[in-house]
Amino acid sequence: xxxxxxxxxxxxxxxxxxxxxxxxxxxxxxxxxxxxxxxxxxxxxxxxxxxxxxxxxxxxxxxxxxxxxxxxxxxxxxxxxxxxxxxxxxxxxxxxxxxxxxxxxxxxxxx
Amino acid sequence: xxxxxxxxxxxxxxxxxxxxxxxxxxxxxxxxxxxxxxxxxxxxxxxxxxxxxxxxxxxxxxxxxxxxxxxxxxxxxxxxxxxxxxxxxxxxxxxxxxxxxxxxxxxxxxxxxxxxxxxxxxxxxxxxxxxxxxxxxxxxxxxxxxxxxxxxxxxxxxxxxxxxxxxxxxxxxxxxxxxxxxxxxxxxxxxxxxxxxxxxxxxxxxxxxxxxxxxxxxxxxxxxxxx
Numbered sequence: 133x134x135x136x137x138x139x140x141x142x143x144x145x146x147x148x149x150x151x152x153x154x155x156x157x158x159x160x161x162x163x164x165x166x167x168x169x170x171x172x173x174x175x176x177x178x179x180x181x182x183x184x185x186x187x188x189x190x191x192x193x194x195x196x197x198x199x200x201x202x203x204x205x206x207x208x209x210x211x212x213x214x215x216x217x218x219x220x221x222x223x224x225x226x227x228x229x230x231x232x233x234x235x236x237x238x239x240x241x242x243x
Numbered sequence: 244x245x246x247x248x249x250x251x252x253x254x255x256x257x258x259x260x261x262x263x264x265x266x267x268x269x270x271x272x273x274x275x276x277x278x279x280x281x282x283x284x285x286x287x288x289x290x291x292x293x294x295x296x297x298x299x300x301x302x303x304x305x306x307x308x309x310x311x312x313x314x315x316x317x318x319x320x321x322x323x324x325x326x327x328x329x330x331x332x333x334x335x336x337x338x339x340x341x342x343x344x345x346x347x348x349x350x351x352x353x354x355x356x357x358x359x360x361x362x363x364x365x366x367x368x369x370x371x372x373x374x375x376x377x378x379x380x381x382x383x384x385x386x387x388x389x390x391x392x393x394x395x396x397x398x399x400x401x402x403x404x405x406x407x408x409x410x411x412x413x414x415x416x417x418x419x420x421x422x423x424x425x426x427x428x429x430x431x432x433x434x435x436x437x438x439x440x441x442x443x444x445x446x447x448x449x450x451x452x453x454x455x456x457x458x459x460x461x462x463x464x465x466x467x468x469x470x
Binding site for chain 1: 272283306308315344457458
């Protein structure tokens with residue numbers, strides 16, 4: 133089956149594509165900086181930070197690292213394993229809550 | 244109905260392709276340069292290292308009883324007698340993004356066999372990287388002078404110092420290694436080494452590493468500095 137693989141011949145994208153992505157990355161960084169500068173708080177702040185972060189990561193991965201043009205096998209091998217980390221994050225959230233309340237209740241709030 | 248047919252036409256062959264790649268006697272990453280596949284696997288393992296740091300940071304921050312320092316104030320700089328919050332980190336972010344942009348173009352010119360432009364853009368990338376590390380050194384000096392240590396912190400939770408030095412230190416180490424790698428590859432490009440071998444993949448592989456360093460910074464910027 134034919135596959136639009138980059139293979140050894142390399143990729144021939146116009147330079148303007150990279151400049152455009154560069155511009156988007158600048159814009160997204162500036163916007164996430166503005167979130168802090170304008171003192172956006174609470175759930176809106178966290179949503180915006182995560183949104184801009186994921187958009188930036190997606191642009192870097194797909195265009196700059198050429199992942200958008202790689203074989204699907206390689207893409208899955210790279211993107212699926214990190215999803216397991218969400219389990220670690222969940223476990224550590226429970227652990228952190230436990231440690232926090234243990235400190236607050238039994239150690240008089242001391243460090 | 245039409246949707247179903249299209250799904251079968253589009254999804255089924257791609258799934259079959261994955262099955263064929265991973266099944267008996269096949270190379271999984273066919274037509275992919277071995278060095279590139281290895282770099283991706285290294286980067287995957289590095290992803291787990293940085294994820295462990297960031298998860299560890301999340302854990303100590305969520306369990307800290309003392310207040311967490313306000314990063315916007317900690318990393319403020321006074322320019323013209325006015326305190327601008329987080330400005331140092333914003334500049335560092337723009338420097339690193341610019342270095343990623345020049346690196347992407349270097350890879351592109353590498354595949355066009357344009358020796359001079361590739362080497363020049365790689366040197367520019369290394370320069371941006373060195374600038375980033377210098378600004379980080381400045382940031383470390385500033386915080387150390389203010390009394391922040393890996394085990395204590397005059398502004399509140401002692402865990403702040405531990406997380407800060409660990410995460411930014413490890414990232415800075417990666418940037419430093421990247422600068423050295425870029426300089427070596429740029430030197431070889433300039434000397435025409437890859438014109439003789441006819442294979443410019445080394446530029447793309449170095450580029451992957453460099454973009455990854457930028458990618459990690461995106462997450463550090465969001466979770467450590469902005470959160």
